[in-house]
Amino acid sequence: MLQPERQILVVFPHPDDEAFGVSGTLAQYAKVGTPITYACLTLGEMGRNLGNPPFTTREGLPLIRKEELKASCDAIGIKDLRMMGLRDKTVEFEDDEKMVQMITDLIDELNPSLIITFYPNYAVHPDHEATARAVVRAVRRIPEENRPRLYGVAFANDTLKGLGEPDIVNDIRDVKEAKWNSMHAHISQTGWILQEEAKRKNEGATNEDNWLTIERMYSYRWHEDFEASF
Amino acid sequence: MEIVDTKKLQELLNSFANKEVYIHLETTNGAYASHFDEKVFNASAFIRNVKLRYELGKVTPDSPHRIGLKLHDNGWVYAQGITHYELDELGRLLMAGHGYDGKLAVALEISEKPFAY
Numbered sequence: 001m002l003q004p005e006r007q008i009l010v011v012f013p014h015p016d017d018e019a020f021g022v023s024g025t026l027a028q029y030a031k032v033g034t035p036i037t038y039a040c041l042t043l044g045e046m047g048r049n050l051g052n053p054p055f056t057t058r059e060g061l062p063l064i065r066k067e068e069l070k071a072s073c074d075a076i077g078i079k080d081l082r083m084m085g086l087r088d089k090t091v092e093f094e095d096d097e098k099m100v101q102m103i104t105d106l107i108d109e110l111n112p113s114l115i116i117t118f119y120p121n122y123a124v125h126p127d128h129e130a131t132a133r134a135v136v137r138a139v140r141r142i143p144e145e146n147r148p149r150l151y152g153v154a155f156a157n158d159t160l161k162g163l164g165e166p167d168i169v170n171d172i173r174d175v176k177e178a179k180w181n182s183m184h185a186h187i188s189q190t191g192w193i194l195q196e197e198a199k200r201k202n203e204g205a206t207n208e209d210n211w212l213t214i215e216r217m218y219s220y221r222w223h224e225d226f227e228a229s230f
Numbered sequence: 231m232e233i234v235d236t237k238k239l240q241e242l243l244n245s246f247a248n249k250e251v252y253i254h255l256e257t258t259n260g261a262y263a264s265h266f267d268e269k270v271f272n273a274s275a276f277i278r279n280v281k282l283r284y285e286l287g288k289v290t291p292d293s294p295h296r297i298g299l300k301l302h303d304n305g306w307v308y309a310q311g312i313t314h315y316e317l318d319e320l321g322r323l324l325m326a327g328h329g330y331d332g333k334l335a336v337a338l339e340i341s342e343k344p345f346a347y
C-alpha cells in the first residue's frame with residue numbers, strides 16, 4: 001500500500017468515478033483507519049444506461065445512483081460522503097471561482113494530507129476536467145510548503161504519450177473484494193463492464209493487468225502546471 | 231416505462247396542451263463516444279425546466295415514434311426515436327427512446343411543475 005496519510009479528500013463529479021480508478025487504494029487506507037472524505041459533485045443524473053427495457057427513467061436515475069454511491073462507499077469503508085448538489089454535464093458551466101471556493105472550503109475544513117481527483121487535460125469527460133481544474137486551482141493557492149499531496153487519475157487515450165508512466169502504482173490485490181463490491185454497487189452503470197470482466201476471468205486472463213490488480217495515479221506536476229495562473 | 235401505445239400517449243399529449251408546462255428535452259450519443267471510438271463525432275443537447283405552452287401535440291404511428299409539439303407563435307419542440315413512455319407518480323409525462331444497446335438516446339418530458347434540480 002501507499003505511504004500513510006492523516007486524512008484523505010477525494011473529489012470526483014460522478015458516482016462510480018471512485019470505483020474504477022481508486023476504490024482499492026481507498027479501501028486499503030480505510031482498513032488502516034485513515035479518515036476519507038469523498039466529495040461527489042453530481043448524482044450522474046444524465047447517465048445513459050437506463051436499460052432496454054428500461055429499469056428506470058431519466059427522473060428516477062439520480063435516486064438510484066445516490067443509493068449506489070452510498071453502497072459503494074460502504075464497500076470501500078468511506079464514512080464521510082458529501083453529495084455536493086451539482087448537476088451532471090453542467091460542472092464546467094458553474095462559476096469557476098465558486099468551484100475553487102467549494103474545494104477550498106473542504107480543504108480548510110478537513111486539512112487533508114492527500115487529495116485525489118482527476119488529472120487535468122487527461123480526464124476525458126468535461127465534468128472530470130472541470131473538477132480537476134477546480135481542485136488544482138484550490139491547492140495551488142496553498143503555499144507550496146503546506147500543500148497536501150495531490151494525485152490525479154488519468155485515462156485519456158494520449159495519457160502515456162503526454163504524461164509518461166505513472167509514478168503512483170499501487171498493488172491492490174489484498175482488497176480486490178472491496179473494489180469488486182464498489183464497482184458492483186454501481187451496477188446500473190457498470191453492468192456491461194462487469195460482464196466483460198467476468199468473461200475475461202472465464203477465458204483465463206492472467207489477472208496481471210485488470211481492474212482488481214493495480215491502480216495507477218500521477219502526482220500532480222506543479223512544474224508543468226496546466227495553466228500559468230488563475 | 232412501457233412501450234409506446236400511440237393512442238394512450240396521444241391522449242396524454244392532449245391533456246397537457248394549452249397549459250403552462252415545463253419541458254426536459256435531451257439527445258445524446260454519450261460524453262465518452264469519441265473516447266471509445268475516435269471516429270465518432272460527439273454531439274448532444276439538452277434543455278431542462280424550460281417553460282412553454284403548446285397548442286397541438288402529436289405522436290406519429292410508426293415506431294420508434296416522433297413527437298412534435300406545435301407552440302403558439304410558430305415555435306416547435308421535436309423528438310425522434312421515442313420508444314417508451316409513462317405518466318409517473320408526480321403526473322409528469324416521461325417519454326424516452328432507448329437504443330438497442332440499452333442506452334438512452336433521446337428523452338422528452340412534460341410536467342406542470344418544474345423538474346427537480
Ligand SMILES: [Zn+2]
Pocket residue numbers: 013014016017125128
Ligand atoms: Zn465520471
